[in-house]
Amino acid sequence: MTEQNNKNKKASPRKSIQLGLAVLFGIVVYAYGFQITKVDLEDLRSERRQESLTRVMRALAKPEIFEYEQEEEIVNAPVYVTCPASGIPALPEPDKSGPYLIITPACAEPGETVQVEGFSFAPNVSGPLRFVPGSDPTNIVTLGRDNIETDATGHFIYEFVLPKRSSEDVQYIRATLKQNVGVPHLTKTAHDTWDKIVETVFLALLATTFGTFLAIPLSFIAARNLMKPVRSPLASIAFSLLGWPLGIVLGYLIVRFVEGISSPFAGNIPINLVSIVVAPALMLVGLRWALPQEEITKPSTSTQIMRWGVLFVSVLIGFYGFFQLASLFKNFGQMGMVPLGRLSFLGNFLFQTGDIVGIITPALGGLAAGGALSSFMGKIGQRTTEKLSPVNVKLFNIVFATLAGATVFGLLGLLVEWLYQIDNSFYTFWGPVLTGGILGLTLASFTKPKDTLPTGLVIYYITRTFLNGLRSIEALVMAIVFVIAVGIGPFAGMMALGLHTIVSLAKLYSEQVESIMAGPLEAIQATGANRLQTIVYAVIPQIIPPYISYTMYRWDINVRMSTIIGFVGGGGIGFLLQQNINLLNYRAASAQMFAIAIVVASMDYISSVLREKYV
Amino acid sequence: MLQIKNLTKIYEGGVKALDNVSFDVPDGQFLAVIGLSGSGKSTLLRCINRLIEPTDGQILWNGEDITKASPEEMRRIRRKIGMVFQHFNLVHRSKVITNVLAGRLGYINPAWSLLNRFPKQDIQKAIKQLERVGIADKANHRADELSGGQQQRVGIARALMQDPEMILADEPVASLDPVLAHSIMKHLEDINDKDGVTVLCSLHFLDLVHRYADRVVALNLGQLVFEGLPSEIDDKKFKDIYGRDAERVG
Structure with a gap:
């Protein structure tokens, strides 16, 4: 015992080496990760990036939620780019009753710096300072001064470089200062x-x-x-596999038949109304009779057959009710869409719900019939397995497992054909049918006749x-x-x-x-x-x-x-x-x-x- | 009449929980099953209603072989066999009355229980069973609000709802204090006496065995080591059942 404790305390060289290797390995992994993800701060340091980052961050910090109505004050001041040889014509004095600009000097060469001073503007407002060419007043030139601001007395002073727009005519500097008025309101x-x-x-x-x-x-x-x-015996599995496609097709056809009965009255609201009351009531009565809540003794065969019949008819009546309900929804929805005004979405809801019910009911019927037939046939398979002798069960299994395998694989083949359009019936139909049949046959030959197979686990894994x-x-x-x-x-x-x-x-x-x-x-x-x-x-x-x-x-x-x-x-x-x-x-x-x-x-x-x- | 013949259960992994066990239980008997933990008592009881599939052997009940029954026959057989568990096994978040009504599930058409509907007479019957075990006032409480003793009574009421001909009780009092243990055992005794229900009950304490059981079977490592009257368990037999180092405490 003590020996072992000592051993644990002392780190063996082997362990140290292992740890070292592990650390080394870790470093290599992260180094390669840096390479792959291109970790590089060089870009971040460049001025251009930092500038745009600042701009974006500032914009993000000011979500465009509220805004003011704005009032603009536009003031023009004349300027000559290239001083005219004849000297500057006498300029009118700026109107000092309102805001005005003074430009010094009043003429300069393109690329030279001039100073703009503004007076008597509203305090603390901002806006762009721009250059208006004399030849083409609509073609305004920005000067990199898009956000000039006035101080508390409504005064500002800025310098800017004149653009390369020389002209003999008078040209203008324009200050457009925007002022918020009124209360803020939500933006678009x-x-x-x-x-x-x-x-x-x-x-x-x-x-x-x-x-x-x-x-x-x-x-x-x-x-x-x-x-x-x-778990279920092979015969039961084979039967329920055969039951699914058969039931789906039958169910779909039957429900479409019911839809055919219902559709002539689709537009008739009184019939719709009567139907959706009577059909469920009839169905409930039928179901109550066919499915007694409690049963102590086993019913006779004839009673059972009667019950199946009533159950079937009740379900059909139920589906008829469904179709009528769908029609009613659609009718009411259509009627309601206009007069309901702002609540017209309720009408739309009814209409769309009706449409959905109408479309999925046949699919639902197919699935329900598939499930029902499959479970019914599964039970027949189960009973058969219980009643027949092992040799007969084996024969039975071989026949039906082959058939089921062929059916399932054949259907899968058809799906493949539909998806990939191979257009070769050997590959997409007869091949799968043969493979499925052989697989079923093999399974049936290797399964002991009365053994059960883990159906549940197979479904579990597929799901x-x-x-x-x-x-x-x-x-x-x-x-x-x-x-x-x-x-x-x-x-x-x-x-x-x-x-x-x-x-x-x-x-x-x-x-x-x-x-x-x-x-x-x-x-x-x-x-x-x-x-x-x-x-x-x-x-x-x-x-x-x-x-x-x-x-x-x-x-x-x-x-x-x-x-x-x-x-x-x-x-x-x-x-x-x-x-x-x-x-x-x-x-x-x-x-x-x-x-x-x-x-x-x-x-x-x-x-x-x-x-x-x-x- | 329940006849167990050469019953064997080998779990996946090769553990032999029951080894060729055979005995009979006449109708209306109160049979105690004793043995150490792990001796196969729970496995034996669960094989009888096939919550566990036996590996080999037969279980004949009124002449019908339970081990060969199809799923549908099994449903019919199970509904006549009530079961009471050590940890009560109530559905905690459901109401007491729902837990009791669950005893009727073997009789009710599954299509209706999807809608959570029980017939009126069943609801009345459930109240009556709760009255019988003395907790009718708790019917609308959630099951996990009840104390251990009360929960076990709900368990018994659930078994009674099945109109059972036999009750399997798997250490029904092992997680209860001695006073509660006696009250639960008295309920089982009452059901055995008045309704003539066969009771198979696994127990740990010999004083309970002496007090309530008509007959005893004892298991050790999956084998039947004793079968007889409670009074026949002397010191020698006790050591056969519980091992050489065991000492009697009760």
Whole structure:
């Protein structure tokens, strides 16, 4: 024991060398870093850089938010550049009742210095001193004296060099002194900034809301602890894989059929109104009958078939209701847009919502039918596996795994064809079909007939890969794609931010799901709850606080992101900011930066208050 | 009648938690499961409702093999087996009444529980169960506002909501003080006596075993080392169960 202590105390030469090498390595790394990032203060020292830096910093310090109405005092004084040979003609005495200028000498050669003295101007005002050529009075020459200032008595004295504009005629020096009058008011920049910052905040709000809604379900299938126990036999997997495309196609067709029934009455508001009351009521009655709340004994087969039928019809009625609701929204929205005046955005909201509902309902129907058929066929697969003898299960597996593999790969091939337009059906259809079939066949041959496969983990890994892949694309890059899809404007920015919110929140959420307490989960499972019920009653209550705080945090990120998403045409304040920076209009840019800072800071404050209250 | 036949559980990594365990439990019996920590008591109880998948062996309950049940059959079996846990395993942020109602999930159509709806008679039943364990006044409190003893009563009420034919209690009183321990055990005894529910209860203290159990099985390193009446545990048997260096304290 003592020996070991001694050993630890004394640094061995080996360790010293290692430490030395590590330090050396560190120095080399940073040295190379300096080289790569071109660390160089030489430029900073140059006068030109320092001058522009000072100018920009001063402009940034004076955001263009308030301004005064200005009154100009313009005073001209004659001057001869090259003294005329005949001597200076008699000049009229300056009118000393108002402000006036005295130039000494009254004539000089170009490039010579003259002195301008101003009297009786308003005190403490400023403005440019310029040269007005006699031949062309509109072509005013700046003299590098754009900001002369009067003292408290309204007097100034400056020297300047005459420009190379010699002329026989009389020419003029003009002082234009500007005076602030009245009370300060907001500039146009301030108004524009306000408009755009409002757009920015709402863009962030919508992106966060949509992102959150879609991230929640994704986060469950990206959580290892929920997915790991999900295992199913091969036949069940093969059946549900076949069920998805079949269900999506069927569901889409059926919902389009319902849409066909609904569309003749689309413009008829009374029918819309009646439909959206009657359809949900009918659906609810149907669902209540088809899905009894509690069931102690197993129902007979005929009852079950009846229930499936009623369920199907109820869902169709529900979709009809959806379409009618969409039409109603559109009708009301259109009616409301004009008479509502300033509140016409409510009408627009109704109309757009109706449009969205109308568009996504068939997609939703397809997905729902796909999910339902897939889970139904999965159950058939499960039952078959339980009932058949191992040899038959094996045969069954081989047939359907081959079929499922071929279908999935064939569909993927079609997707590849659509994306890359290879136009060779061997590569994009028959090849994948063959590969998929062989893969399915191999899997089925090597799997023991009644074994279960880790379906959950496979889905988990696929979801994770998908999320990580999309997450690595910055919202700014996504915005470029969406600008192409929906045009320049805040909508593109919202879509880009929303998509990025979905994938990054899904990841953060799923890590929270992974860290919940396992005890309540176990207890709820022990009552006989199925997976869905376990999530609703054991997982969701535990993850509400972290979900709220992550959503807040994301909103904060989205506000900040939405300020720059305008750089690529995604709307919001970024567009103005970039424009002003490019026009070297730093005072306006400064106003926008201030607006961003204020919004971000107040967001942080609000979210901390909300967090304290609800978490 | 619950029959455990040659039950074996080997965890990933090769730990043998249960080694060829066989015993029967007649309906309505109060069976205590004893043994050192790590002897396999929790694994045994969790194999019965398949929270843990057994590696080998059979569990027959009223003639049906639980180990072979499909997911749907399992749902039907689990809802008849209540479970009570050492750490209560309540959902902390939910209300007490919601925790109790969760006991009905095995009966309720999952589509409706998505909407967080329970039938009226279930809500009345939940209140009744809370009254039975004496904390009806806490129904609308959050579960984590309750003390340990109260939380365990909620756990029992949740198990009762299942209309159980059997209750698995995994060291239900190990995190409670002796007075509370007796009150919780009395509730279990009451359920066993009045409702005729079979109770399998793992326990640490032998005085509780003597006081409440009809019969005892003892595990040591996953093997069944004793099966019989509580009164049959003499000093020699005690050392077989708990090891040579153990001393009786209660």
